[in-house]
Amino acid sequence: MDILAPLVLLTPLAGFLVNALFGRLLPRRVVGWVGAGSIGLAFVFALLTLSQVLGGQKLDQSYFTWWQSADFNVPFNLYVDALSTLMILVITGVGFLIHLYSIGYMREDAGFSRFFAYMNLFVFSMLLLVLSGNLVFLIIGWALVGLSSYLLIGFWFERRSAVLAARKAFVMNTIGDVGMVFAAFLIFLNLRVLDFQGLFSRVHDLPKGGMVITSICLLLLVGAVAKSAQLPLHTWLPDAMEGPTPVSALIHAATMVTAGVYLVARMHLLYDWAPTAAATVAVIGGVTALFAATIGTAQVDIKRILAYSTMSQIGYMFLAVGIGAYTAGMFHFMTHAFFKALLFLAAGNVIHAFHEDQDIRHMGNLRAGLPVTFWTFLIGTLSISGFPIVTAGFWSKDEIIRAALTAAGSEYLLGILALLTAGLTAFYMFRLFIIAFGWEWMAHDDRHLHEAPPIQTIPIIVLAAGAVVAGYIPVASFLSPVFGQPVEVGTLAFWGLAGLTLAASAVGFAIAYVMYARRPQLAVAWRTRFAPIHALVEHKYYVDELYDRVFVRPGLALARFFNDVVEPRVIDGAVNGVAAFFLVEAREFRGIQTGRVRSYALVTLGGAVGVLLIVALYLGYLPWKLGA
Numbered sequence: 001m002d003i004l005a006p007l008v009l010l011t012p013l014a015g016f017l018v019n020a021l022f023g024r025l026l027p028r029r030v031v032g033w034v035g036a037g038s039i040g041l042a043f044v045f046a047l048l049t050l051s052q053v054l055g056g057q058k059l060d061q062s063y064f065t066w067w068q069s070a071d072f073n074v075p076f077n078l079y080v081d082a083l084s085t086l087m088i089l090v091i092t093g094v095g096f097l098i099h100l101y102s103i104g105y106m107r108e109d110a111g112f113s114r115f116f117a118y119m120n121l122f123v124f125s126m127l128l129l130v131l132s133g134n135l136v137f138l139i140i141g142w143a144l145v146g147l148s149s150y151l152l153i154g155f156w157f158e159r160r161s162a163v164l165a166a167r168k169a170f171v172m173n174t175i176g177d178v179g180m181v182f183a184a185f186l187i188f189l190n191l192r193v194l195d196f197q198g199l200f201s202r203v204h205d206l207p208k209g210g211m212v213i214t215s216i217c218l219l220l221l222v223g224a225v226a227k228s229a230q231l232p233l234h235t236w237l238p239d240a241m242e243g244p245t246p247v248s249a250l251i252h253a254a255t256m257v258t259a260g261v262y263l264v265a266r267m268h269l270l271y272d273w274a275p276t277a278a279a280t281v282a283v284i285g286g287v288t289a290l291f292a293a294t295i296g297t298a299q300v301d302i303k304r305i306l307a308y309s310t311m312s313q314i315g316y317m318f319l320a321v322g323i324g325a326y327t328a329g330m331f332h333f334m335t336h337a338f339f340k341a342l343l344f345l346a347a348g349n350v351i352h353a354f355h356e357d358q359d360i361r362h363m364g365n366l367r368a369g370l371p372v373t374f375w376t377f378l379i380g381t382l383s384i385s386g387f388p389i390v391t392a393g394f395w396s397k398d399e400i401i402r403a404a405l406t407a408a409g410s411e412y413l414l415g416i417l418a419l420l421t422a423g424l425t426a427f428y429m430f431r432l433f434i435i436a437f438g439w440e441w442m443a444h445d446d447r448h449l450h451e452a453p454p455i456q457t458i459p460i461i462v463l464a465a466g467a468v469v470a471g472y473i474p475v476a477s478f479l480s481p482v483f484g485q486p487v488e489v490g491t492l493a494f495w496g497l498a499g500l501t502l503a504a505s506a507v508g509f510a511i512a513y514v515m516y517a518r519r520p521q522l523a524v525a526w527r528t529r530f531a532p533i534h535a536l537v538e539h540k541y542y543v544d545e546l547y548d549r550v551f552v553r554p555g556l557a558l559a560r561f562f563n564d565v566v567e568p569r570v571i572d573g574a575v576n577g578v579a580a581f582f583l584v585e586a587r588e589f590r591g592i593q594t595g596r597v598r599s600y601a602l603v604t605l606g607g608a609v610g611v612l613l614i615v616a617l618y619l620g621y622l623p624w625k626l627g628a
Contacts, residue, residue, distance in 0.1 A: 005061070005131060079133030083265060095123050125144035153242060156243075228260030237311055261321060317332050325399070366436070373451065378433065396471060402501075405497055423508040430513065
C-alpha cells in the first residue's frame with residue numbers, strides 16, 4: 001500500500017504534465033486518452049488499494065520531510081483508511097467516466113488539450129486533499145482544488161460571464177481557505193501537532209465543548225461551507241454552470257463540493273468533542289437542503305436546476321455528519337456521485353442536441369431522438385427522488401432521514417426539514433423531466449435530434465447502473481473501522497420511517513405530474529396567483545442582490561475612493577511632495593553653481609582655510625579660543 005497510494009496520486013499529475021507541456025503538439029486522440037487514461041489507471045490503483053484495506057491494512061506513511069525546524073516538522077505523509085479509500089474510488093471511478101465523456105463532448109473545442117490538463121490537475125488536487133495525512137498538505141490540496149475550479153469554470157474565458165463566475169468561485173473559496181488556515185494555527189498552538197494521528201490522539205486534552213475545540217471546529221466549518229456551497233457561502237455554485245458541462249459534473253458530483261463533507265467526516269473525533277459546532281453543521285445542512293430545493297422549483301435552466309439540487313443533496317450530507325450519522329452521510333456521498341454525474345452528463349447531451357440552449361421550456365419529445373439519454377436521465381431522476389428499493393438514492397437518503405428522525409433531542413426537527421426536502425426534490429426533478437423530456441410532446445420538430453456518440457452514451461449507461469446498484473454496497477460495514485457500527489432500528493421502525501420518505505416523494509411526484517403533465521394550465525394559474533412568492537424563489541431569495549449591495553458595491557466604492565483620492569492625493573502626494581521639496585532646495589543651491597572655475601577655486605580655498613583653522617584650534621596651535 002505504501003507504493004499504491006503515491007501511484008493513485010501521481011498518475012493524474014503525470015497526465016496533467018503531459019497535456020500541459022506537450023498537449024498542443026499531440027494529436028487530439030492522444031491528448032484525450034492521456035487525460036482519461038491517467039484517471040483510469042489511478043482507478044485501477046485505487047481498486048488495488050481497496051483490496052488491501054479490505055484485508056485490514058491501513059497506511060500512515062511519511063515519504064519525505066517538507067519542512068523541518070527545531071519545534072516544527074511537516075512531513076509529506078499519506079493517510080489511507082476506509083474513508084479515504086471510499087473517496088479515491090469515487091473520485092477516480094466517476095472521474096474516469098466524466099473524462100471519457102469529455103473526449104466526445106469537447107472534441108471540437110479549440111482548448112482541447114488545455115481542458116484535459118485542467119481536469120487532470122483538478123483530480124490530482126482532490127486526491128491530494130483526501131490522501132494527505134496532515135493539515136498542511138490537506139490545505140494545499142484544498143487550495144489547489146479552488147485554483148483548478150477557477151480555471152475550469154472560467155475555461156471559456158472569452159465570455160465575460162464565465163470570467164465573473166470563476167472569480168466569484170475563487171473569492172468564496174478563499175474565504176473558506178482562510179478559515180482552514182486559522183483552524184490549523186489554533187490546533188498547532190494548543191496541541192503542537194498537525195498530523196491526523198497526533199491530532200486524534202490529543203484532542204481529548206482539550207475540554208469537551210470548550211471555546212478552543214469549538215472555535216477550531218467552527219473555523220474548519222467555514223472552509224467546509226465554502227467548498228461545499230452551503231449557506232451562506234453558496235452563491236458561487238449556480239454561476240459555476242458557465243463552465244463546460246463535464247466540469248459541472250466533476251465539480252458537483254464526485255469531487256469539489258463533497259470536500260466539505262469529507263472534512264467533517266475526517267475530523268469526526270473533533271466534532272464529537274464539540275457538540276455546539278456539530279449542531280451548527282447539522283442546522284446549516286438541513287436549512288440549505290430545504291432552501292436550495294425551493295429555488296430549484298422555479299428555475300428553467302437545466303444546469304442551474306441540477307446545481308441547486310447539488311446544494312440540496314450536499315445539505316443532506318451535512319445534516320447527516322452533523323448529527324453523528326457519518327456513515328449515512330458518506331453513503332449518500334457515494335450514491336449522489338453516480339446519479340448526479342449521470343444527470344449532468346445526460347443534460348450535456350441534451351444541451352448539445354439543442355445547440356447549447358439550456359432552457360427546459362424549449363425542449364421536449366426527447367424519447368425518439370435521444371432514447372439512451374432519455375432513459376438514463378429518468379433513472380437518475382428516480383434515484384435522486386428516492387424511488388423505492390430499485391434505486392441507490394432511496395437507500396442513502398432514507399438512512400439520513402431515519403437517523404435524523406430517531407436522533408435524541410431536537411434533531412427530529414431537522415428530520416422534518418429533510419422530509420419536506422424529499423418531497424420538493426421529487427417535485428422539481430419530475431418537473432424538469434416532464435417539461436424537458438416527456439409528456440409534453442412537440443407536434444413538429446425541425447431540429448432532427450440525434451443521440452450522442454457512444455463515447456458519451458456509454459459513460460452515462462455505466463453511471464445509470466451505479467445509480468441503481470450502488471445502494472446495495474455495504475458502506476456501513478466498510479466504514480465501521482473509522483466510525484464504528486451505526487445505530488440500528490427495528491424492522492417495523494425501519495419500514496415505517498421509510499414509508500414517510502416514500503410518501504413525501506410520492507406527493508412531490510404527484511403534484512409535478514398533475515401540474516406539468518395532466519393540467520399545465522394549473523402551473524400557470526398558480527404561478528400567477530402566487531406571483532410574489534414565485535418571484536422571490538425565482539430570484540434565489542435575492543441573496544446575490546443582497547451580497548451585491550452589502551459587500552460588492554461598498555467594496556467597489558472603497559476601491560474607487562482609494563484609487564481616486566488616497567492613491568493620487570496621499571500616496572502619490574507624499575512621494576511628489578518629497579520630490580518637490582528637494583526641487584525647491586535644489587533651486588536655492590543652484591545659485592552657487594556659476595560654471596566659473598575661479599569661483600569654484602575661491603570657494604574651495606575658503607573651505608580649506610576654514611578646515612585648517614578648525615583643526616588648529618582643536619589641536620591648540622592658536623593662542624586664542626573662540627568666545628574667549
